Amino acid sequence: MTRKIYIPRDSGALALGADKVAHALEDAIAARGIDATVVRNGSRGMFWLEPMVEVETAQGRIAYGPVKASDVASLLDAALAEGGAHRLRLGKPEDIPFFAKQTRLTFARCGIIDPLSLEDYRAHGGLRGLQNAVAMAQSDIVTTVTESGLRGRGGAGFPTGIKWQTVLGASADQKYIVCNADEGDSGTFADRMIMEGDPFVLIEGMAIAGIAVGATKGYVYIRSEYPHAIATMRSAIATARRAGVLGLNVLGSPNMFDMEVREGAGAYVCGEETSLLNSLEGKRGVVRAKPPLPALQGLFGKPTVVNNVISLASVPIILDKGAAHYKDLGFGRSRGTMPIQIAGNVRHGGLFEVAFGLTLGEIVDEIGGGTATGRPVKAVQVGGPLGAYFPRELFDTPFDYEAFAGKDGLIGHAGIVVFDDTADMLKQARFAMEFCAIESCGKCTPCRLGSTRGVETLDRIAAGIQPEKNLELVTDLCNTMKFGSLCALGGFTPYPVMSAITHFPDDFTPRAVPAAAE
Amino acid sequence: MSQAQSTQIETRTRAVIAENIGLEGPLLPILHAIQHEFGYVPAESLPVIADALNISNAETHGVVSFYHDYRREPAGRHVIKLCQAEACQSMGSGAVARRFQDLLGIGLHETTADGRVTLEPVYCLGLCACSPAAIVDGEVIGRLDEETIGEIVAGVQA
Numbered sequence: 001m002t003r004k005i006y007i008p009r010d011s012g013a014l015a016l017g018a019d020k021v022a023h024a025l026e027d028a029i030a031a032r033g034i035d036a037t038v039v040r041n042g043s044r045g046m047f048w049l050e051p052m053v054e055v056e057t058a059q060g061r062i063a064y065g066p067v068k069a070s071d072v073a074s075l076l077d078a079a080l081a082e083g084g085a086h087r088l089r090l091g092k093p094e095d096i097p098f099f100a101k102q103t104r105l106t107f108a109r110c111g112i113i114d115p116l117s118l119e120d121y122r123a124h125g126g127l128r129g130l131q132n133a134v135a136m137a138q139s140d141i142v143t144t145v146t147e148s149g150l151r152g153r154g155g156a157g158f159p160t161g162i163k164w165q166t167v168l169g170a171s172a173d174q175k176y177i178v179c180n181a182d183e184g185d186s187g188t189f190a191d192r193m194i195m196e197g198d199p200f201v202l203i204e205g206m207a208i209a210g211i212a213v214g215a216t217k218g219y220v221y222i223r224s225e226y227p228h229a230i231a232t233m234r235s236a237i238a239t240a241r242r243a244g245v246l247g248l249n250v251l252g253s254p255n256m257f258d259m260e261v262r263e264g265a266g267a268y269v270c271g272e273e274t275s276l277l278n279s280l281e282g283k284r285g286v287v288r289a290k291p292p293l294p295a296l297q298g299l300f301g302k303p304t305v306v307n308n309v310i311s312l313a314s315v316p317i318i319l320d321k322g323a324a325h326y327k328d329l330g331f332g333r334s335r336g337t338m339p340i341q342i343a344g345n346v347r348h349g350g351l352f353e354v355a356f357g358l359t360l361g362e363i364v365d366e367i368g369g370g371t372a373t374g375r376p377v378k379a380v381q382v383g384g385p386l387g388a389y390f391p392r393e394l395f396d397t398p399f400d401y402e403a404f405a406g407k408d409g410l411i412g413h414a415g416i417v418v419f420d421d422t423a424d425m426l427k428q429a430r431f432a433m434e435f436c437a438i439e440s441c442g443k444c445t446p447c448r449l450g451s452t453r454g455v456e457t458l459d460r461i462a463a464g465i466q467p468e469k470n471l472e473l474v475t476d477l478c479n480t481m482k483f484g485s486l487c488a489l490g491g492f493t494p495y496p497v498m499s500a501i502t503h504f505p506d507d508f509t510p511r512a513v514p515a516a517a518e
Numbered sequence: 519m520s521q522a523q524s525t526q527i528e529t530r531t532r533a534v535i536a537e538n539i540g541l542e543g544p545l546l547p548i549l550h551a552i553q554h555e556f557g558y559v560p561a562e563s564l565p566v567i568a569d570a571l572n573i574s575n576a577e578t579h580g581v582v583s584f585y586h587d588y589r590r591e592p593a594g595r596h597v598i599k600l601c602q603a604e605a606c607q608s609m610g611s612g613a614v615a616r617r618f619q620d621l622l623g624i625g626l627h628e629t630t631a632d633g634r635v636t637l638e639p640v641y642c643l644g645l646c647a648c649s650p651a652a653i654v655d656g657e658v659i660g661r662l663d664e665e666t667i668g669e670i671v672a673g674v675q676a
Contacts, residue, residue: 015660186603282545349647
């Protein structure tokens with residue numbers, strides 16, 4: 001039997017040299033005349049072990065990592081001896097503690113299957129949710145999603161089923177499903193990983209959404225910074241179309257649904273749903289005032305479901321296993337699982353899918369293993385550039401939408417960026433304002449002007465110019481931005497700024513040396 | 519620019535438009551395809567696009583100028599994009615950017631005088647668990663250190 005050797009094609013693995021390893025392996029296999037084939041899978045999400053090579057053996061897969069091209073010859077010797085000994089041998093990937101502690105629902109197949117093989121997808125439980133959906137009444141599909149407790153994974157946490165209900169209830173000649181894959185938050189890569197590692201699950205989720213609300217057309221708006229995700233999604237959509245998963249008769253049913261990929265153009269604000277819709281329409285990515293809700297007047301003025309990648313990719317398993325299976329996991333009003341992304345200055349960075357409720361400290365210290373530099377953790381930013389900086393004193397906060405809101409923060413898209421004690425929180429606060437100024441769409445004044453004034457005022461504090469008065473000014477400015485901005489860009493930029501000021505006051509005292517480092 | 523060059527841009531622009539005009543909301547796909555065709559979005563293309571889509575020149579100009587991706591002039595032959603977002607900051611992306619600037623003798627958003635290299639910041643490549651990260655001529659690279667920085671610079675100057 002031809003032996004399968006897996007090497008990820010995930011961008012994270014590629015960035016660490018996976019292609020070189022794959023080519024070296026292919027060459028070595030050919031040179032030695034071995035009966036083996038290289039499969040390019042997604043990533044399991046343990047990036048300190050990437051490129052992680054897995055070899056199929058009689059006992060299951062055996063992993064080795066992190067592998068360099070120069071390790072290939074010795075690795076092949078070991079691998080061919082049924083997953084034999086090697087200094088890089090990790091054992092069974094599912095037994096690695098970081099992986100074993102997870103509950104993988106949405107990411108069940110990611111890192112295991114060949115992302116572009118529909119046969120693999122089917123063999124690992126794919127398309128069962130869609131198969132169930134085509135036999136159900138539309139309202140029953142929506143009810144199932146509502147009962148699962150699934151909330152928008154993009155950051156806002158709005159109940160997905162309620163959104164779908166609104167679109168289902170709207171009457172129009174055309175409705176749309178729009179997948180927001182403009183994952184611009186630093187520290188997040190879950191959308192990218194699922195699109196690169198299991199694209200059919202997103203296609204299936206969008207098809208279910210389309211059938212549920214009566215939409216026949218879907219768009220995936222993917223940021224241009226994700227070239228591999230774009231290519232993988234396009235290829236998977238073409239395969240799904242040929243196989244009848246998409247098209248005039250979804251899985252042979254009378255339901256029609258088709259979709260295409262649209263590429264973003266480098267604007268962070270297009271992750272905001274109304275700005276994204278304008279961008280899809282070919283306009284400047286300027287935020288729209290709400291109401292009207294996109295669910296009623298969205299893309300081209302038609303009723304539109306706008307959901308995040310992970311929200312849509314979580315739908316197939318809910319339709320497959322039922323609402324209760326999903327809902328039984330979780331904490332408080334945060335049901336199901338969340339793919340937490342542990343990033344930045346951290347020893348064990350990667351994707352950790354788990355039911356809500358772990359504390360921030362457990363995630364950072366136990367799962368993440370502390371900092372990569374080995375220095376003490378000073379702060380963690382949760383939820384991207386618009387998320388608050390948490391000090392160690394708040395590490396007992398459980399990972400849950402409401403608990404984080406209660407501590408003046410947000411979980412957002414569940415990215416956690418760890419900083420060691422060399423971080424300068426005034427500099428981080430300044431960057432939050434600067435980023436808002438760079439990315440502001442310009443429509444509302446608090447965001448457009450407030451961000452620039454914020455940078456200037458923080459610079460004055462750093463320079464020791466009336467620091468107390470200027471801190472008061474920044475606080476007042478943040479208040480205006482928070483309540484006066486049209487969308488989360490201007491509205492949430494105060495989170496990182498104010499949390500830095502509140503939790504790290506020592507960093508906001510005048511500098512002995514002028515802040516000329518940057 | 520000569521009349522002939524201008525006419526050639528127009529002709530190629532029309533071909534790109536024809537391929538994408540059937541899409542819903544075709545402007546961004548057209549602009550992406552134009553940039554792919556020319557390496558930037560030539561000013562000469564804009565009135566042609568406006569005319570084909572029946573929108574004003576102000577609208578096409580507004581869209582092109584809104585998005586960071588669209589170039590108004592050609593980039594260097596090699597483009598190095600360095601992630602400068604928070605996760606990469608936590609791993610020293612600021613120092614990495616300064617190192618590149620020193621080695622190449624240009625600042626961010628600049629191109630070397632010989633037109634060889636353009637250096638740009640980018641805000642997140644989704645490689646946040648292997649920071650600091652970059653994308654060089656479309657190839658993703660993580661955990662930049664002195665060695666990889668040297669390799670990249672040698673590669674683009676070769």
